[in-house]
Structure formats: C-alpha cells, structure tokens
Amino acid sequence: MTSSTPWPALRVTYRVSASNPSDLHARVESLLLEQTVELPRAALRDPFVLENIVGRLVSVDPLEATNHRVVIDFPIIATADDPAQFLNVLFGNSSIQEHVVLADLQLPDEWPGRSHALPGAKFGAAGLRQILGVTDRALTSTALKPIGLSTERLAFLCGLFARAGVDIIKDDHGLANHRFHPFADRVRACQKAVLEANAATGRRSIYVPNLTGTPTVVLEQLKFAQDEGVGAVMVAPMLLGFPLLAEIVARHAKVPVIGHPSFGGATRILPECLYGKLFPLYGSDATIFANFGGRFSYSRETCGRLAEALTRPAIPGLAPTLPMPAGGIKYHQVGDVLSFYGREVILLIGGGLYEAGDDQALRARAEEFVRHVAEFRTEARQG
Amino acid sequence: MTSSTPWPALRVTYRVSASNPSDLHARVESLLLEQTVELPRAALRDPFVLENIVGRLVSVDPLEATNHRVVIDFPIIATADDPAQFLNVLFGNSSIQEHVVLADLQLPDEWPGRSHALPGAKFGAAGLRQILGVTDRALTSTALKPIGLSTERLAFLCGLFARAGVDIIKDDHGLANHRFHPFADRVRACQKAVLEANAATGRRSIYVPNLTGTPTVVLEQLKFAQDEGVGAVMVAPMLLGFPLLAEIVARHAKVPVIGHPSFGGATRILPECLYGKLFPLYGSDATIFANFGGRFSYSRETCGRLAEALTRPAIPGLAPTLPMPAGGIKYHQVGDVLSFYGREVILLIGGGLYEAGDDQALRARAEEFVRHVAEFRTEARQG
DSSP states (O other): OOOOSSSOEEEEEEEEEOSSHHHHHHHHHHHHHHTTTOSOGGGOOOHHHHHHTSOEEEEEEEOSTTEEEEEEEEEGGGGTTOHHHHHHHHHSGGGGSTTEEEEEEEOOSOOTTHHHHOOOOSSHHHHHHHHHTOOSSOEEEEEEOOTTSOHHHHHHHHHHHHHHTOSEEEEOTTOOSOTTSOHHHHHHHHHHHHHHHHHHHOOOOEEEOBOOSSHHHHHHHHHHHHHTTOSOEEEOHHHHOHHHHHHIIIIIOSSOEEEOOTTTTTTOBOHHHIIIIIHHHTTOSEEEEEOTTSSSOOOHHHHHHHHHHHHSOSSTTOOOOEEEEESSOOGGGHHHHHHHHOSSOEEEOSHHHHTTOSHHHHHHHHHHHHHHHHHHHHHHHHO | OOOOSSSOEEEEEEEEEOSSHHHHHHHHHHHHHHTTTOSOGGGOOOHHHHHHTSOEEEEEEEOSTTEEEEEEEEEGGGGTTOHHHHHHHHHSGGGGSTTEEEEEEEOOSOOTTHHHHOOOOSSHHHHHHHHHTOOSSOEEEEEEOOTTSOHHHHHHHHHHHHHHTOSEEEEOTTOOSOTTSOHHHHHHHHHHHHHHHHHHHOOOOEEEOBOOSSHHHHHHHHHHHHHHTOSOEEEOHHHHOHHHHHHIIIIIOSSOEEEOOTTTTTTOBOHHHIIIIIHHHTTOSEEEEEOTTSSSOOOHHHHHHHHHHHHSOSSTTOOOOEEEEESSOOGGGHHHHHHHHOSSOEEEOSHHHHTTOSHHHHHHHHHHHHHHHHHHHHHHHHO
16 A cells, blocks of 8 residues: 555545535545544644644545545554554544445554554464365355254254254354353353264364353353363454454454354434434433534434433433533534523533634633533523 | 233334335344344244244334334343343344334333343433532533644643533543553543642533543553543443443443444445455454345345455455355355355355254255355366
C-alpha cells in the first residue's frame, strides 16, 4: 500500500450515497472528521491534531446511480493499538449514518502495535488441517442440534458423525449452558464420543464446542474445553464482541477458533428497540443516541419513542433510565430540545460548544448552555 | 403480557418484507425455526423440542406496501438465562436475512433467571440524579475531545466545563489508551480537575471516562476508574459486546454506566469486508458465512470474494484461513459447492443431513457427504 500521508495510514473504503455534489461533499467531510476528532473543522485548533489525527481524503469515484466510492486514510495512531478502538476508527459513529457502507480496509505496512489490536489467526488453514490430518481435500463439517435434546443424545450424534467420517463436528451456535445440555457435561460427553469414534475409525475428527456468555464465562468455558482436549472452539464475535475474540486468540487459545456470523446484521434493529430496550436491559443507566436534526438520521418520532422507552420502561422491574440525545445539537437549540424531551434527559453537546472559539469563548458558551437548561426548569415550574 | 403458550415466552416483533403470500409464509416459517432449532421442521423428531423449543406464531399483520408485522413467541428457556444467547434467540441468524428487521420485544412476566441474562440499570435516572444532586431539571453533558490533545489539555477542559456548571463531562468515545493521553494518567488528571472545580463551585459535576479494549482490559480500567472515584463510566456495547455490559453491571459496577451507540449500525459492512477481513484480523481460523443459494442472501460473487479474502489474505503476515460456507447447503449440492470453492473450504451441512430421517438414514447420509468430498479430491487430482 502506498500512502500520501506522512504517517502510517489505515486506508478505508466507504460507499457513500448522495444525490447531488453538495450532499456528497458534506458527507465526505463528515467522514473525515467523525471517525477520529468528532468535531467540526472550525473547532480544531491544535496543530498536532490537525496534522496527525484528522482523516485525509484519497479519492472519490462514482459507482452506480447516486453511489460513490470514497477512500480515506486515517492515522493508524488513532487506533491506540486497541481492538475496540480499531473498530471505532473504522466504522464507529459512521455506521449509524444511513448513507454510508463500509466496503474495504487496508492496513499500513508498518504498524508495530498491530498484534496488540488484531492478532490474526493463530492456526489458520494449515493449523486446522494439521490437527485433522487432512491436507489434500476440502474439509467436512456438521452441527450438533437442536437446542433441547439431552446431553446423551447430542453426544450420540457427535459419535455418529465422527464414525461417518465428518471432520469437524461443532455445536449449533444456539447451544448455550442450557439445563438440558449444560456446557461442562456436553463438552465432556461429546469429546468422549468423538475420541471413541476416532479410536474405531483411525481418523482425527474433532468436536468443537460453542462458547457463549459474558466474557468471564466465555474464558472459563474456553479453559474447560481446552483442558478436556477439544480440537477447536467456536465463537460468534458480533454477539460476544470482536475485542473478546482478539483477547481469546492473543492470550488464551491453544486450539483454532471458528467464527460464527450470528448477530452479523445487528443494525437491522429499529433504533427504539436497540437503544430504547436492549441498552437498558443490558444495564445502561443513560443511553446516548443520535438526536433528530443532527448529523444522523433519526426522526423526531423515533427519538420520542426511544426516550419514552428509556424513561418509562414498559418492562416490569426495570428502573427508569435517562436518554442522552447527541450528535450535532447546537447550543442555541437547547430550548427546542428541552421542549421536546422535557426534564428527564441529559443534553449532550460537544462540537456545539467547542465551535465557540478560544478557551474564554468556550467557557462562556458552556455557562450559557448550563444557564439555558437551568432556566428551562424555572419556566417549566412557572408554566 | 398474555401468552397463549404453555411456557413463559419472549415475544418478538419483526418486520418482514415479502411481495407475495407464499414468500411471506416461507419467511415466517423460517423465523419460527431459525432462532432456536435451526433445522427444517421435517428434521424435528424429538417431542420435547417440538413442544418446548420451536417458536410459535402469534400474529401476522400487513403494515405498508410489502411490509408485514410478524409477532412470534419464543420459549424463554431457549435463552439459557445467558446475555449472549438472549441476543441469539432475539436476532441471531435472522439478522443476516435482508428481509427481516427486529422491531420490538417483550419479556415474560415470569422469568426467574432474567437477572442473570439482563441485569437492567443498577442506578437508573434516580441514581444518576442523586450522584449529581440534581432532581428538578434536565441534566447537561459535554465531551472531552478530540483524540490527540495532551492529558493536561483534556484535564484543563474538564475543569473548565465543571466550573461552567456542566453536570456530566465524559470522554469522547474515541479516547482510548492513546500515547498522547494514556488511560490512567487521563483519569487521574480529569478526576482531579473536576473535584477541584466542584470544591470551588459547590456543585457535583462528574467526570466519566470511556472504557475500551478487550474485556480484561476494560475490567481493569473499570476498577482503576472506580478506585479513583469517578462518578460514572461509559462503554459502547455494540463495539465491546452486549454481554460485557451485562457482566460489568451485574458483577463489577459501583457507579452508573452510560451506553454509547458507536458501531450500532455494524451491519452496513459489505460481507466480504466483515467476514473476509474483520473475522480473520481478529483471529478467527475458519469463518462461517451464509452460502449463496441458501436461506440467506449473499450472491455467488460475494461468496467468491469472501472466500478469496480468507484463503489468500491480501494483508501481509496474516495466515490463510478457511471459509466455512453454510446455511441451507443440501447434501446433493456438495459437488457444485466444491466446484465453486475448490479444496480450501470447510463444507458445513446441518439440516441437509438431519433431514435424512432416522439415525440409520442420518448415518448413511453423513457417510455419503464425506464420500462426496473425498471423491472430489480424487477427481480433482485426475482432472
């Protein structure tokens, strides 16, 4: 990869839809800023930040109809050699903008910290083939399913498939630590079944348990499964989080890891369900989301339903939490936004304050923001 | 919630697009099966599974044009009281089907294991307001940004906002453990700045650090930040994984948690980029994805590019890994699929084997599958 930047760059290709040049220009400028500094260009005063943190445009090319191929270089230093922050730079807030699709990425040739962020496969194709003892043909695989069978039945199926010669016999991705087939019992029984079958056939079929749960539980499951001698493990990184996959591979895995695509289309969740229900159910006390009229695309109606779901949860036993609308609220819009949400809200304004100018102007604008919100209280009391 | 099922149900509302009744029927049937058993109905022989695991249709109503509101009850027992498996039942594989949107969910009234899966907010609106000492107005918030400033500058800004009276001063979600502002230094300096400002103003502004990294790193950051006395923490659950949020709240958090939406539109990633690049970069040795012509919607071209990216990674230093196409491959299609992918592939067939019939038929079909793949090797050698 050749780069025109003075720093090692993560080169990212997006597809951006825009029906006219001015929209396209605005969307490209937004991409350049959103993924690292998340501030309007006017609010960027630090020369180091301007030189070394803001994305640089490489090219814009028309694709079909209103779609464009936009290539941007981001400084790899912005990723902090961190697997979560890498995703953030790649497609964090921009993923919420409906006109953008992440299409491709290229890593810089020189990135000493890469193994911290992105370990890459430890075994790969060659390692898997070595474990299975198969080098000269495609590999076969099937799944133990469905949820709800007994441990004994799953182990029987595992043995059956191994005797039939299937190379990789994996848990269905829906097999968790269910009472019908608890994880430890299942792993022990299926591993025993596959080893017995291998002893009979002379092949090297492997049993691959599905790891699932919170990170601590998943790491315990990994240790247990490896101690039992399984040939590989399976995880669904979109479900568990990509950073956990990176940690497993970089720090704990002694066997290959198979990635499952479950939850891979997670965005196709209505915002009021994702932010209004799932965030609070998983324990968030306040939930940041894209306010109407800002850089993102939610409607007033969506934001209203979302806030309602957070402040008056329909789910029994769930504490009311606070909506935290953000993403391009200007400080002069505070009154409008408060009229819409009422008092049960946290108003989050970033760029709208930083745009004010120097530190003195910033301080004055922040105080004005605070006063606006306080005055709204008084008005509401009198009204 | 009233349920017509004999078991406590997770009631899920999907929006399903279909241009004719027969497509709609097929898509609804697929939803009923995909989220738990992931097998064709014909392959379901166990009475317990049929009674207690398969989803039950509650209603189908037209919305607008070709869109329909489909409500399904899934047995809550299928979630195994596990935060990851809960997402799996809710919108795991179905999220990959382009005609489906997750619209809403209702939990059963009776679910003793709920707190294991979904802790819900520990502090909520009331707890946050108590910490801030503000009960009668909206709350204010701003962000410390951009990435690339010095720790001293960020702490200065934190103090400035606190003196201006802003309630919640949070890290930008892009502030990770960067060398310019390492996490520990930043938390210490910003917390000090906010406390000094509070001493001067008599208010109770809080500093909220952004936690990011692999789960172990995030839990270390949480402990450090709590020991330093921060008022709350922020995480992006779509980036870090929802199960980590649940674990933080259920087991470790002593302060409120603010949820950030970054990566919340993660599906808008081309499959060849998500599965072909991100999965292997994060360390997966073999990656399961939806094969062309099956229950999902990827084209042959997409699958080809995806497989190419996995088997011949363009990224230096990345080991070749194995594509694992799946999702409705029939056993008689093995030859076609092999012709397409060649030998560097793991063929994953589940339902296509289980459909065979009883255990004897299943064993025979599994052996035939294995033979197919072995014969393809021979043919390829001779050809």
